[in-house]
Amino acid sequence: MTLAERLRELRSQQGWRLKDLSQKSGLSVPYLSDLERGRTNPSLDTLQTLAGSYNVTVNDLLAPVDFYGERTEASLPKGLAELIADPQLGAEITPEWQRTLARIELRGKRPESKRDWYEIFLHLKRVLEG
Secondary structure, three states: OOHHHHHHHHHHHHOOOHHHHHHHHOOOHHHHHHHHOOOOOOOHHHHHHHHHHHOOOHHHHHOOOOOOOOOOHHHOOOOHHHHHHOOOOHHHOOHHHHHHHHOOOEOOEOOOOHHHHHHHHHHHHHHHHO
């Protein structure tokens, strides 16, 4: 996932328009649009501002981005974190599976429920294990 995709995903998860994020962050709509289109790169101050607007850490904001490091629960897509935390269902999901599942999009959208993520996991597991 690119940084632009991650920023767009976070905003979409909140159900915000660019104008809503602009009001919360103090950043202009054109600048936010350029960030989400990958036309410009944010400074560390901008990343901190955006993370604060979404009530996540900069680490959680950047974790799903391809160039960045390890994921935390807050950085995982909606529903996937719930699946991983589930004592029965999540026990099967290794860190490698977490990385794989966190990259999945279906028709440009990510699954949202724990059940959807689990069904995808089971299907992929069946396909890969033959």
